[in-house]
Amino acid sequence: MAGRYPLFDRSALLVRPIGQRQHDLSAHKILPLAPVDAAHLELSEVAEQIVRARRRGAAVILMMGAHVLRCGVQRYLIDLMERGLITALAGNGACAIHDYELALIGATTESVARYIQDGQFGLWRETGRLNDVIAAAASENMGLGEAVGREIEESDPPYRDISVLAAAYRLNIPFTIHVGIGYDIIHEHPNCDGAALGAASYTDFLIFTKVVEQLGQGVVMNFGSAVMAPEIFLKALAMVRNVACRRGENGAGFTMLVCDLHNLPAGYRREALKGNPDYYFRPWKTMLVRTVADGGASYYVQGDHATTVPELWTAVRSCPAL
Known part of the structure; x- marks a missing residue:
């Protein structure tokens, strides 16, 4: 039995080759x-x-929005992974798309203002192949991030060396992808399977939550994700703490870093008042305050990712404890 409302006919869409973009x-x-x-x-x-x-064997998790990849810091992230200093990554659906396109053709990012005028925005044939990769992932009970990383690594596209997802797959490091239905350009395509998309991304959520079990005395970093990172992390942490508390365990605190362009006050380790619009900036109240209230530490750095990621990499390399 079908629902009562008509559906958009995706078979009428014109999907162009990405070489025309x-x-x-x-x-x-x-x-x-x-x-x-x-x-x-x-x-x-x-x-x-x-x-x-890392010396304790605790997790170091890097969560990010897609603008991190658009800032060109791929080589820094890959090097940190190769050094064993990042044990898991998490991103939104756009992270997978930009990473895939860069690996495939050495270019990414279209002008929304230009292509929305004639309805061509997002409708590019080669990018839509990700839907087939995701459908295969769901049939194999595989996470979305692992499947895309495997596709890039094994298909060996011309720019594979700058693919963070391929590096994660090669190094056996989870890079989980957390999607919202309708958020990404591949959801426009006729071959998008919403059930497969949800299954593969939910598998990634459970993979991510399993990583959070190893977070005691570890580190979580959020570069530029205003919604996905705080919300995914909040739910995963709740699940982990629920099980730990029933076992009588009291997990040690962790260190939280948020890097973004948002201008936060010096007293960011306390929540903003509800009358303040900044109260609704989730990385502040969720990641910098609430989830570390049990004794963890939090840090906020305002800056562009093209600056903060290389700075962090430089600081790690020069760390006396390394």
């Missing part, structure tokens, strides 16, 4: 791996906590 970002803008001047003391302190966490 103009791109705003090319692989030439990916930053070289090189030390930078460190301007934030907080990042040096977090770097020391990262090294200590």
